Amino acid sequence: xxxxxxxxxxxxxxxxxxxxxxxxxxxxxxxxxxxxxxxxxxxxxxxxxxxxxxxxxxxxxxxxxxxxxxxxxxxxxxxxxxxxxxxxxxxxxxxxxxxxxxxxxxxxxxxxxxxxxxxxxxxxxxxxxxxxxxxxxxxxxxxxxxxxxxxxxxxxxxxxxxxxxxxxxxxxxxxxxxxxxxxxxxxxxxxxxxxxxxxxxxxxxxxxxxxxxxxxxxxxxxxxxxxxxxxxxxxxxxxxxxxxxxxxxxxxxxxxxxxxxxxxxxxxxxxxxxxxxxxxxxxxxxxxxxxxxxxxxxxxxxx
Amino acid sequence: xxxxxxxxxxxxxxxxxxxxxxxxxxxxxxxxxxxxxxxxxxxxxxxxxxxxxxxxxxxxxxxxxxxxxxxxxxxxxxxxxxxxxxxxxxxxxxxxxxxxxxxxxxxxxxxxxxxxxxxxxxxxxxxxxxxxxxxxxxxxxxxxxxxxxxxxxxxxxxxxxxxxxxxxxxxxxxxxxxxxxxxxxxxxxxxxxxxxxxxxxxxxxxxxxxxxxxxxxxxxxxxxxxxxxxxxxxxxxxxxxxxxxxxxxxxxxxxxxxxxxxxxxxxxxxxxxxxxxxxxxxxxxxxxxxxxxxxxxxxxxxx
Numbered sequence: 001x002x003x004x005x006x007x008x009x010x011x012x013x014x015x016x017x018x019x020x021x022x023x024x025x026x027x028x029x030x031x032x033x034x035x036x037x038x039x040x041x042x043x044x045x046x047x048x049x050x051x052x053x054x055x056x057x058x059x060x061x062x063x064x065x066x067x068x069x070x071x072x073x074x075x076x077x078x079x080x081x082x083x084x085x086x087x088x089x090x091x092x093x094x095x096x097x098x099x100x101x102x103x104x105x106x107x108x109x110x111x112x113x114x115x116x117x118x119x120x121x122x123x124x125x126x127x128x129x130x131x132x133x134x135x136x137x138x139x140x141x142x143x144x145x146x147x148x149x150x151x152x153x154x155x156x157x158x159x160x161x162x163x164x165x166x167x168x169x170x171x172x173x174x175x176x177x178x179x180x181x182x183x184x185x186x187x188x189x190x191x192x193x194x195x196x197x198x199x200x201x202x203x204x205x206x207x208x209x210x211x212x213x214x215x216x217x218x219x220x221x222x223x224x225x226x227x228x229x230x231x232x233x234x235x236x237x238x239x240x241x242x243x244x245x246x247x248x249x250x251x252x253x254x255x256x257x258x259x260x261x262x263x264x265x266x267x268x269x270x271x272x273x274x275x276x277x278x279x280x281x282x283x284x285x286x287x288x289x290x291x292x293x294x295x296x297x298x299x300x301x302x303x
Numbered sequence: 304x305x306x307x308x309x310x311x312x313x314x315x316x317x318x319x320x321x322x323x324x325x326x327x328x329x330x331x332x333x334x335x336x337x338x339x340x341x342x343x344x345x346x347x348x349x350x351x352x353x354x355x356x357x358x359x360x361x362x363x364x365x366x367x368x369x370x371x372x373x374x375x376x377x378x379x380x381x382x383x384x385x386x387x388x389x390x391x392x393x394x395x396x397x398x399x400x401x402x403x404x405x406x407x408x409x410x411x412x413x414x415x416x417x418x419x420x421x422x423x424x425x426x427x428x429x430x431x432x433x434x435x436x437x438x439x440x441x442x443x444x445x446x447x448x449x450x451x452x453x454x455x456x457x458x459x460x461x462x463x464x465x466x467x468x469x470x471x472x473x474x475x476x477x478x479x480x481x482x483x484x485x486x487x488x489x490x491x492x493x494x495x496x497x498x499x500x501x502x503x504x505x506x507x508x509x510x511x512x513x514x515x516x517x518x519x520x521x522x523x524x525x526x527x528x529x530x531x532x533x534x535x536x537x538x539x540x541x542x543x544x545x546x547x548x549x550x551x552x553x554x555x556x557x558x559x560x561x562x563x564x565x566x567x568x569x570x571x572x573x574x575x576x577x578x579x580x581x582x583x584x585x586x587x588x589x590x591x592x593x594x595x596x597x598x599x600x601x602x603x604x605x606x
Contacts, residue, residue: 094462095417115399118421122428127460129432133452141445144451145451146436148451156345164360
């Protein structure tokens with residue numbers, strides 16, 4: 001099947017999943033009531049109604065391989081999207097990347113204020129763990145605690161936070177990183193959370209370890225391809241197309257694989273990663289077709 | 304027993320517990336190695352070697368009532384102290400309280416920089432949940448999940464983060480809060496985490512619900528008394544005595560019970576809360592003596 005026939009059904013499925021995730025987030029986040037309402041408003045502004053929901057979609061599709069209930073999968077998808085949203089809110093702060101635009105809207109510290117943005121990010125992270133730990137996520141506490149363990153490791157000092165530190169240090173040093181260092185940075189900063197998103201459905205479904213590992217490996221290659229595609233977009237697309245400021249890697253002198261390898265070789269590497277990602281799904285049947293299409297999609301997209 | 308004979312043994316026990324908690328944090332936090340070392344250094348700077356460890360001490364003493372292993376109790380004590388430390392790092396930021404001094408040392412954003420402080424706070428929170436979710440904390444995953452659920456609720460939007468939002472809103476409004484509003488603010492901002500610290504040992508020890516609730520109620524009254532004592536110290540003690548900037552509530556026009564009731568009536572209310580706190584321990588034997596002494600201590604301390 002070529003992209004022309006498969007892409008519409010993937011994009012339809014992704015849009016439907018994004019809408020479901022938004023509904024779930026709407027129910028899971030505190031309602032804008034009471035004296036703390038501005039905090040809840042900032043959390044909702046940051047988390048609801050934006051983005052492709054790549055991570056959430058991975059959770060839902062991973063969970064579908066094992067017949068996990070949609071409501072459980074949506075809770076885990078929402079928790080991961082809360083952590084992703086918190087990381088964007090904090091990354092955008094003046095002391096960090098100082099961005100004014102995110103998903104086509106003013107960033108949280110521009111729409112609210114800096115203190116509220118810090119606090120809303122903090123609270124989104126905390127709330128994600130509440131959602132995972134509550135009984136509605138799975139009747140077996142061993143599953144819930146494993147989800148907490150994996151998400152906190154993916155987002156913590158040896159995961160996303162560590163990657164963000166490397167990114168800041170590289171920018172402060174003004175010396176471009178070499179290819180292994182860029183790879184490590186991206187694995188930590190974005191890769192670990194995408195890996196876990198792909199793996200989470202297998203945890204929820206108490207899948208055999210081999211299948212859990214296959215999904216994790218798929219997520220790893222998909223995440224790496226996604227990151228290269230993101231860097232290519234930053235280098236080539238307009239702010240209007242992506243809804244966030246583009247061209248900023250070059251301005252900031254950030255080392256990316258695009259900068260190190262050039263556009264053509266970076267595209268080739270992304271294609272190789274997509275082929276690898278698809279190969280990890282060989283043991284899965286037709287149910288994994290959307291995951292296969294997604295691998296193609298991450299390097300074809302224009303936003 | 305009067306304070307003159309009991310206070311020294313309590314203070315010895317608290318100092319010993321603080322040293323044990325520091326050792327545990329030293330083992331549980333990432334070592335200062337690798338390219339992300341500055342992040343790990345900032346996390347360690349924020350979390351290790353400071354403070355009275357009131358929350359950690361409550362965990363350890365609560366756990367002792369039910370014969371919980373010291374190593375398990377120390378992990379939970381460390382996780383709560385990580386969350387407490389993260390909240391201090393973020394509260395001290397320029398966009399929040401803009402403090403230069405904490406526990407007698409420069410605050411994290413002064414000793415490192417603002418971006419590293421934001422990130423170190425984030426990672427301390429995440430890491431706390433990793434520590435709770437790991438098998439070493441308890442062999443029963445139901446216990447680990449319950450600890451995650453309770454800590455995340457105490458620290459989240461309807462707990463500590465909500466309280467911090469109320470504090471910021473009150474300061475921005477410039478209109479002093481009334482007594483119920485101050486009570487609500489303090490319950491959320493500091494009370495919930497102290498409550499859970501007192502309760503956590505009962506969760507670890509799978510204690511009967513009545514005992515778990517008694518410890519939680521003890522923690523609630525102790526936390527309220529502690530907060531009044533803190534406000535009294537801010538109004539009356541010097542920066543040298545407390546190791547942090549004092550007198551700032553009056554400067555900021557913050558509403559505290561001391562400001563609303565005056566020193567004498569605030570002291571009386573704190574004493575009433577201490578009596579209540581001790582009463583919740585009536586069903587516990589001699590093992591709870593340190594918790595009883597602690598209730599007296601929180602309103603006697605000078606730092």
